[in-house]
Amino acid sequence: xxxxxxxxxxxxxxxxxxxxxxxxxxxxxxxxxxxxxxxxxxxxxxxxxxxxxxxxxxxxxxxxxxxxxxxxxxxxxxxxxxxxxxxxxxxxxxxxxxxxxxxxxxxxxxxxxxxxxxxxxxxxxxxxxxxxxxxxxxxxxxxxxxxxxxxxxxxxxxxxxxxxxxx
Numbered sequence: 029x030x031x032x033x034x035x036x037x038x039x040x041x042x043x044x045x046x047x048x049x050x051x052x053x054x055x056x057x058x059x060x061x062x063x064x065x066x067x068x069x070x071x072x073x074x075x076x077x078x079x080x081x082x083x084x085x086x087x088x089x090x091x092x093x094x095x096x097x098x099x100x101x102x103x104x105x106x107x108x109x110x111x112x113x114x115x116x117x118x119x120x121x122x123x124x125x126x127x128x129x130x131x132x133x134x135x136x137x138x139x140x141x142x143x144x145x146x147x148x149x150x151x152x153x154x155x156x157x158x159x160x161x162x163x164x165x166x167x168x169x170x171x172x173x174x175x176x177x178x179x180x181x182x183x184x185x186x187x188x189x190x191x192x193x194x195x
Contacts, residue, residue, distance in 0.1 A: 029103065029107060030104045031169075033101050034102050035154075035185075036100075036176050037098040037180065037185065039191070041178065045183075047090075050093075054086055054089075057085060058078050088193060089193065092158070092191070092194065093191055095159050097156065098185060099115075099124075099157065102151075103152065103153060106148060106150065106151065111142065112127040112155055114168065115173070117157050117159075117160060117161070119164065120164070122158045122159050123157070125156040125157065125192075125194070128155070128189045130151060132150040132151055134184065135184065137188055138151060
């Protein structure tokens with residue numbers, strides 16, 4: 029199996045898009061909790077608590093995403109043994125976070141977990157690494173991975189690989 033890093037992105041390189049994504053995510057959170065409440069779930073959430081948490085989230089998301097890096101890796105010659113959590117940053121040992129599995133052209137999500145990839149020979153995986161340091165090094169199961177220069181996050185990855193806060 030061969031891993032090739034085809035994209036390295038820093039969400040902070042596009043502050044306007046980062047701010048828009050954060051606003052969308054916070055709105056989605058509040059809407060989601062209210063929808064669950066209307067279905068008889070999440071009854072412990074009061075409107076004040078939803079508003080309070082919605083006010084806290086922007087700072088938490090901005091802080092986390094300002095320190096995170098997003099990577100897109102092409103996996104070729106897959107034979108059912110790919111574990112994205114074996115990819116990590118050498119100095120911090122932060123591992124791949126919230127991996128998403130994409131078609132080999134990176135346009136569509138193709139699986140929710142590696143178990144659904146048994147017959148897929150080539151695909152992409154996109155994931156975040158928290159606390160990405162200046163001069164960080166990405167390491168995979170067979171050793172160091174060569175990364176392209178960091179760029180702005182492509183629009184398709186804002187949608188296909190949304191960030192989820194660490195709890």
